[in-house]
Amino acid sequence: MLQKTIPLNKQEITFNDFKKEVLSDYKIAKVSRECSLLGRREVLTGKAKFGIFGDGKEVPQLAWAKAFNKGDFRSGYYRDQTFMMAIGELTAQQFFSGLYAHTDIDADPMSAGRQMGGHFATHSLNDDGSWKDLTKQYNSSADISPTAGQMPRLLGLAQASKIYRNEKSVQDKTKFSNKGNEVAWGTIGNASTSEGLFFETINAAGVLQVPMVMSVWDDEYGISVHAKHQTTKESISEILKGFQRDKKNKGYEIFVINGWDYVQLMDVYQKAAKIAREEHVPVLIHVKELTQPQGHSTSGSHERYKDKNRLQWEKDHDCITKFREWILDFELETESGDILRFVDGEEDLINIDREAKKEVTNAKRNAWNAFLNEIKSELIEATDLLKRVAVKSKNENFIKKYTNDLSAISEPTRKDILSTVKKCLWYLRDEDFGEKIELQNFIKTSQKRAHKKYSTHLLSETALSATSVLDEKPTYAQDKNLVDARIIMRDNFDAILTKHKDVIIFGEDAGFIGDVNQGLEGLQEKYGELRISDTGIREATILGQGIGLAMRGLRPIAEIQYLDYLLYALQIMSDDLATLRYRTFGKQKAPLIIRTRGHRLEGIWHAGSPMGGIINNVRGIHVLVPRNMTKAAGFYNTLLEGDDPGLVIECLNGYRLKEELPTNLGEYKTPIGVVETIKEGTDMTIVSYGSTLRIVEDAAKDLAQVGIDIEIIDAQSLLPFDINHDSVKSVMKTNKLLVVDEDVPGGASAYLLQEILENQNGYEYLDSKPSTLTAKSHRTAYGTDGDYFSKPSAEDVFEKVYEIMHEFNPNKFKSLY
Numbered sequence: 001m002l003q004k005t006i007p008l009n010k011q012e013i014t015f016n017d018f019k020k021e022v023l024s025d026y027k028i029a030k031v032s033r034e035c036s037l038l039g040r041r042e043v044l045t046g047k048a049k050f051g052i053f054g055d056g057k058e059v060p061q062l063a064w065a066k067a068f069n070k071g072d073f074r075s076g077y078y079r080d081q082t083f084m085m086a087i088g089e090l091t092a093q094q095f096f097s098g099l100y101a102h103t104d105i106d107a108d109p110m111s112a113g114r115q116m117g118g119h120f121a122t123h124s125l126n127d128d129g130s131w132k133d134l135t136k137q138y139n140s141s142a143d144i145s146p147t148a149g150q151m152p153r154l155l156g157l158a159q160a161s162k163i164y165r166n167e168k169s170v171q172d173k174t175k176f177s178n179k180g181n182e183v184a185w186g187t188i189g190n191a192s193t194s195e196g197l198f199f200e201t202i203n204a205a206g207v208l209q210v211p212m213v214m215s216v217w218d219d220e221y222g223i224s225v226h227a228k229h230q231t232t233k234e235s236i237s238e239i240l241k242g243f244q245r246d247k248k249n250k251g252y253e254i255f256v257i258n259g260w261d262y263v264q265l266m267d268v269y270q271k272a273a274k275i276a277r278e279e280h281v282p283v284l285i286h287v288k289e290l291t292q293p294q295g296h297s298t299s300g301s302h303e304r305y306k307d308k309n310r311l312q313w314e315k316d317h318d319c320i321t322k323f324r325e326w327i328l329d330f331e332l333e334t335e336s337g338d339i340l341r342f343v344d345g346e347e348d349l350i351n352i353d354r355e356a357k358k359e360v361t362n363a364k365r366n367a368w369n370a371f372l373n374e375i376k377s378e379l380i381e382a383t384d385l386l387k388r389v390a391v392k393s394k395n396e397n398f399i400k401k402y403t404n405d406l407s408a409i410s411e412p413t414r415k416d417i418l419s420t421v422k423k424c425l426w427y428l429r430d431e432d433f434g435e436k437i438e439l440q441n442f443i444k445t446s447q448k449r450a451h452k453k454y455s456t457h458l459l460s461e462t463a464l465s466a467t468s469v470l471d472e473k474p475t476y477a478q479d480k481n482l483v484d485a486r487i488i489m490r491d492n493f494d495a496i497l498t499k500h501k502d503v504i505i506f507g508e509d510a511g512f513i514g515d516v517n518q519g520l521e522g523l524q525e526k527y528g529e530l531r532i533s534d535t536g537i538r539e540a541t542i543l544g545q546g547i548g549l550a551m552r553g554l555r556p557i558a559e560i561q562y563l564d565y566l567l568y569a570l571q572i573m574s575d576d577l578a579t580l581r582y583r584t585f586g587k588q589k590a591p592l593i594i595r596t597r598g599h600r601l602e603g604i605w606h607a608g609s610p611m612g613g614i615i616n617n618v619r620g621i622h623v624l625v626p627r628n629m630t631k632a633a634g635f636y637n638t639l640l641e642g643d644d645p646g647l648v649i650e651c652l653n654g655y656r657l658k659e660e661l662p663t664n665l666g667e668y669k670t671p672i673g674v675v676e677t678i679k680e681g682t683d684m685t686i687v688s689y690g691s692t693l694r695i696v697e698d699a700a701k702d703l704a705q706v707g708i709d710i711e712i713i714d715a716q717s718l719l720p721f722d723i724n725h726d727s728v729k730s731v732m733k734t735n736k737l738l739v740v741d742e743d744v745p746g747g748a749s750a751y752l753l754q755e756i757l758e759n760q761n762g763y764e765y766l767d768s769k770p771s772t773l774t775a776k777s778h779r780t781a782y783g784t785d786g787d788y789f790s791k792p793s794a795e796d797v798f799e800k801v802y803e804i805m806h807e808f809n810p811n812k813f814k815s816l817y
Helices: 015-044 058-067 081-086 092-100 151-166 196-208 262-279 308-317 319-329 346-392 396-407 414-426 434-454 485-499 523-527 539-551 563-568 570-577 611-615 629-641 692-705 726-734 748-759 783-790 794-808
Strands: 073-075 184-189 212-217 253-258 283-288 331-333 482-484 503-507 532-534 555-559 593-598 622-624 646-651 658-660 676-679 684-688 710-714 717-719 737-740 771-773
Touching (some): 015 058, 015 319, 058 212, 073 539, 081 092, 092 346, 151 196, 253 262, 346 434, 396 414, 482 485, 485 523, 485 658, 539 555, 539 563, 563 593, 611 717, 611 748, 622 629, 629 646, 629 658, 676 692, 710 726, 737 748, 737 794, 748 771, 771 794
Parallel strands (some): 184 212, 212 283, 503 555, 555 593, 684 710, 684 737
Antiparallel strands (some): 482 658
């Protein structure tokens, strides 16, 4: 194949440099492929639990890596191992450490064994939780498994560059951007483009015109399902042609390229990077004719659903095979008539193949030994102790049997060790000697070690934790200044935007009209359309914008208009935002604030109280339920002093109620995880939150008329709840407990009951059965009467409290019915 030019769209380089680069690429591709092949064997032999690999996608990822600059961000999926190797952020040994779930962050820098292999991340944070200089490193946002789940985050990662380029107030944040020149690169499998999250993100990126390059790896299948069942016209680029920009309309640049064509791939990725980086135009690259040599994953074989013709086609069109053919065929004629080649013959490539295989084999062995030896040292410690315990125990034979069985395990797990030790301790329940205490301490130490390995970093564990922000009370003018509560929200946001130059607020109707309840009134005009902006009706990508912006050093406040609409974005909150710090072992964070409003409006879709579902899906996010706008504003101030994500649910029926305007807006703090006693009493403790508290307060007046004095506690935050255990102190005084909320039965009220009775040991102080008062099991019916008969009313609270008091003292409190 005689060439007249060097086919790279880069600065001029010598042929020897070009040759060196091509052969280096070939070596990386072969190392990656060998990792996939050997990784599958490790799963099938039982050393690893599951494998999903990037075989068949190697060559386009080499081209992508050459266009990827320091400061850029990746938001991809679990096929991108070759890319990570090509940018120097993944070694073969780290690949296998991730496959084995090695819990050492140095061994598996992607997640310290918390995610299965193929989920890639770089470290954005120093050990103290502060930011690294992201412009001086290659950046990969931590992957998640749910298909297309990486898309919403990608939008925000790209939008950050637009903000850094155009918003003067943040141009001094040079750790995060070099004048907005960074590109956010996304990858997805062709079948996953069927997900709504993909289309929602593609549309939003086109509207926002952000520097995003989206690669679709197309091998014609989604697990076993062919593209004809996935995509109209069997082509994502065909159906997205309407997004192609032209002279009159902004949109996308779209490229279609074969995934085995090394030369053209290099050219296309350089062009895509230039367009996105310089013009801030999104780009779609549809990479076709890729293969998946081992099928979807280790859970099955693709021979089950591909016929012989397809399998032969995949063998012939394997991107490494085609790359190899190109290298062998390549000839370059110089001006003097000399013929230059990459290799003298196939033996040169065979030698590279051997080197790659040897490198991967050694990496696999080293990773396995490092993983196993750590556990074996714990096993030796355990068996030595059990041998000493056995000698002292009357159940020596049983303990020896367990010890011998444990010693015989050639490839032990920590589960094997701790399970055995605990069972041996059971045999010592009636015995008392020093070695038993050692065994008990061994178990406690093992559990502490396990906690660090498997249960840390759900939230910030640094000095930047939002729960470390101290309470700071609102101050007031001498002359009482009562205003509509929305004014407090508006003026506090005004103060926030002045104080925190990196705060960006966006959402449906948040910009021009200042949100549906006027809590942002006039602020877009004052601070500009980049800092206060409207979005389309697309909750999942509103959340995604916030995640990506927060991961790049901004402080976004993403508004979801109503709490019920949060369900559109719940998957992204749960799978991505809530797990981010945890799944990276504390190496990435996204301190996004989510603003919404709920509770007690009208009807099925706007009543807004699905709290049980939310709190059980978003562990890793603070869930805050202020009873009024003063408290809500304080929560925003608190969250901005910390680095945890938070959800603030404002009371929808509270914006027009009168509250006193604080004089220290933007400064006072509502503490997170701290309850507030808003009425003291002696007969019963009632715990509630949000709008329902006003109903409880109304009932308290009527209850006082019949001689019942209730104590009312505002939970204020559900995640976390009452870290100082003040609720149980109230129960110690009243000896009775009622939890009132407007969620369905078994929802947030059940959670609060468990927190007080079990975690705070409140059961010890009760002389009456604890109870809950909730909404009905269905959603709220429309209208005033629909609300009254669907959710707790003041009369319901009165009668529930009276019923409990009747049970406690029937002579004093005669039955109502």
